[in-house]
Amino acid sequence: xxxxxxxxxxxxxxxxxxxxxxxxxxxxxxxxxxxxxxxxxxxxxxxxxxxxxxxxxxxxxxxxxxxxxxxxxxxxxxxxxxxxxxxxxxxxxxxxxxxxxxxxxxxxxxxxxxxxxxxxxxxxxxxxxxxxxxxxxxxxxxxxxxxxxxxxxxxxxxxxxxxxxxxxxxxxxxxxxxxxxxxxxxxxxxxxxxxxxxxxxxxxxxxxxxxxxxxxxxxxxxxxxxxxxxxxxxxxxxxxxxxxxxxxxxxxxxxxxxxxxxxxxxxxxxxxxxxxxxxxxxxxxxxxxxxxxxxxxxxxxxxxxx
Amino acid sequence: xxxxxxxxxxxxxxxxxxxxxxxxxxxxxxxxxxxxxxxxxxxxxxxxxxxxxxxxxxxxxxxxxxxxxxxxxxxxxxxxxxxxxxxxxxxxxxxxxxxxxxxxxxxxxxxxxxxxxxxxxxxxxxxxxxxxxxxxxxxxxxxxxxxxxxxxxxxxxxxxxxxxxxxxxxxxxxxxxxxxxxxxxxxxxxxxxxxxxxxxxxxxxxxxxxxxxxxxxxxxxxxxxxxxxxxxxxxxxxxxxxxxxxxxxxxxxxxxxxxxxxxxxxxxxxxxxxxxxxxxxxxxxxxxxxxxxxxxxxxxx
Numbered sequence: 001x002x003x004x005x006x007x008x009x010x011x012x013x014x015x016x017x018x019x020x021x022x023x024x025x026x027x028x029x030x031x032x033x034x035x036x037x038x039x040x041x042x043x044x045x046x047x048x049x050x051x052x053x054x055x056x057x058x059x060x061x062x063x064x065x066x067x068x069x070x071x072x073x074x075x076x077x078x079x080x081x082x083x084x085x086x087x088x089x090x091x092x093x094x095x096x097x098x099x100x101x102x103x104x105x106x107x108x109x110x111x112x113x114x115x116x117x118x119x120x121x122x123x124x125x126x127x128x129x130x131x132x133x134x135x136x137x138x139x140x141x142x143x144x145x146x147x148x149x150x151x152x153x154x155x156x157x158x159x160x161x162x163x164x165x166x167x168x169x170x171x172x173x174x175x176x177x178x179x180x181x182x183x184x185x186x187x188x189x190x191x192x193x194x195x196x197x198x199x200x201x202x203x204x205x206x207x208x209x210x211x212x213x214x215x216x217x218x219x220x221x222x223x224x225x226x227x228x229x230x231x232x233x234x235x236x237x238x239x240x241x242x243x244x245x246x247x248x249x250x251x252x253x254x255x256x257x258x259x260x261x262x263x264x265x266x267x268x269x270x271x272x273x274x275x276x277x278x279x280x281x282x283x284x285x286x287x288x289x290x291x292x293x294x295x296x297x298x299x300x301x302x303x304x305x306x
Numbered sequence: 307x308x309x310x311x312x313x314x315x316x317x318x319x320x321x322x323x324x325x326x327x328x329x330x331x332x333x334x335x336x337x338x339x340x341x342x343x344x345x346x347x348x349x350x351x352x353x354x355x356x357x358x359x360x361x362x363x364x365x366x367x368x369x370x371x372x373x374x375x376x377x378x379x380x381x382x383x384x385x386x387x388x389x390x391x392x393x394x395x396x397x398x399x400x401x402x403x404x405x406x407x408x409x410x411x412x413x414x415x416x417x418x419x420x421x422x423x424x425x426x427x428x429x430x431x432x433x434x435x436x437x438x439x440x441x442x443x444x445x446x447x448x449x450x451x452x453x454x455x456x457x458x459x460x461x462x463x464x465x466x467x468x469x470x471x472x473x474x475x476x477x478x479x480x481x482x483x484x485x486x487x488x489x490x491x492x493x494x495x496x497x498x499x500x501x502x503x504x505x506x507x508x509x510x511x512x513x514x515x516x517x518x519x520x521x522x523x524x525x526x527x528x529x530x531x532x533x534x535x536x537x538x539x540x541x542x543x544x545x546x547x548x549x550x551x552x553x554x555x556x557x558x559x560x561x562x563x564x565x566x567x568x569x570x571x572x573x574x575x576x577x578x579x580x581x582x583x584x585x586x587x588x589x590x591x592x593x594x595x596x597x598x599x600x601x602x603x604x605x606x607x
Contacts, residue, residue, distance in 0.1 A: 010425035017416035028449035116589040121578035125352040281444040
């Protein structure tokens with residue numbers, strides 16, 4: 001039903017939120033583009049040396065850590081997202097197959113726990129688990145006669161440190177995906193499964209032909225948000241490696257794009273640092289946009305909106 | 307004769323199917339338990355390490371179990387001495403309460419406008435707000451730091467200024483606004499017209515009827531927002547100019563960095579437990595609301 005317009009009343013109700021959004025969301029978007037256009041901007045003295053179109057972006061690209069940050073972010077994204085989406089999907093399907101509600105509820109609670117943990121606290125627990133001499137992982141591997149591996153301690157290889165980080169990120173991000181998938185599974189009409197049973201379709205076939213297509217909007221949603229989340233990886237690295245962003249003796253080897261933003265912000269007094277931070281953030285935004293767009297295109301063909 | 311055979315065959319088939327079903331269920335349990343262990347182990351390791359003595363922590367191979375009689379409860383008080391954790395916890399609770407209260411009030415008011423009122427540009431404005439959810443927060447952080455500085459909340463920072471800087475930028479949220487608007491929209495219009503007939507104003511209708519009806523959603527928003535503050539790391543680190551103004555995550559990371567030499571893992575893990583347990587308790591009590599909030603966010607509105 002169309003009601004009479006109530007403009008004054010509406011703006012009164014909107015005002016508190018809109019004022020805050022204007023200052024802390026809309027203005028920053030606009031100002032980011034201003035910042036990247038200024039050369040050697042010094043916010044303390046409010047001075048700058050002129051304007052530049054690409055200078056600040058070039059500063060980011062020339063940052064000694066840029067290549068490493070790009071590589072790490074891409075590795076984290078393209079390994080941890082598919083792996084955790086698939087594992088989360090399988091766990092959800094199996095969890096949903098448990099017939100006794102109480103037991104299912106118990107396991108649900110277990111799988112959701114990582115969602116409510118502090119990324120710093122549990123990251124430190126992971127770091128100690130993977131400790132070369134005193135850690136649980138090397139003890140376990142030792143049971144199979146595998147020599148202690150230097151995962152994240154002094155002198156650890158890039159590959160080992162990255163594997164440890166990937167395991168941690170996968171562990172941390174499973175919970176959210178399982179919650180979403182489970183709620184999706186529980187919304188699927190049981191009739192589909194009954195029909196499949198009448199046709200005596202195999203389990204794998206049911207999963208491929210019924211569950212995955214009907215869950216595809218959720219899978220799509222999870223994939224997009226996980227990609228965006230993975231591009232923004234930062235506190236996970238801090239939790240595991242500290243502000244050093246790498247194993248001892250190898251600082252910044254685990255750096256990410258977001259870390260570039262905060263590194264620049266830490267140098268905020270230096271002329272141009274703010275613009276560099278803004279440029280790095282805009283690069284992150286551009287990457288996010290491209291991948292969201294690609295995901296949307298793929299989903300147009302694959303996603304089944306019931 | 308033929309009939310009897312058939313029945314026996316059927317019976318055998320049934321048993322086969324039942325056996326197969328049981329095997330499948332056993333397999334399901336095995337896999338679920340395997341992954342559950344994968345999830346639980348870091349928590350277990352955190353807890354058991356927190357109860358060890360220093361000698362036990364630095365043993366190789368590691369001790370997998372410590373007799374509860376020997377548990378070193380003292381590690382918790384040692385951890386608390388390592389940094390002003392009580393202060394950090396108090397700061398975090400204060401910041402969580404203020405930013406959550408702000409978020410609730412601003413989203414209730416604006417959610418009402420979007421859900422219930424008809425005004426010029428409503429749909430366009432709503433689309434613009436939704437679009438901002440796609441933008442990574444780092445874009446905002448850079449300028450917000452400058453804005454907070456220009457407000458004078460950085461230089462010669464007082465505690466009040468630090469709290470303002472940590473709360474004011476987070477006193478609203480497009481995501482929660484969207485979430486609450488959906489809840490408000492589900493309230494039947496008839497209630498509104500009935501309230502109007504009773505001579506109630508919009509304001510009375512909002513707080514007397516809409517808010518109580520949407521209370522589960524508001525509870526969910528409260529929990530999710532408080533969780534965000536609890537886990538906040540980057541912003542408080544960036545803007546707090548004094549160590550004692552920081553929040554728990556910052557204190558936890560800084561107190562146990564290994565630049566100072568060997569990490570006292572037992573104390574580090576004890577501090578981690580102090581930070582983790584309140585959230586887990588909140589989760590166990592409010593599981594229903596948290597899960598609903600998260601799964602709702604996955605459903606197209």
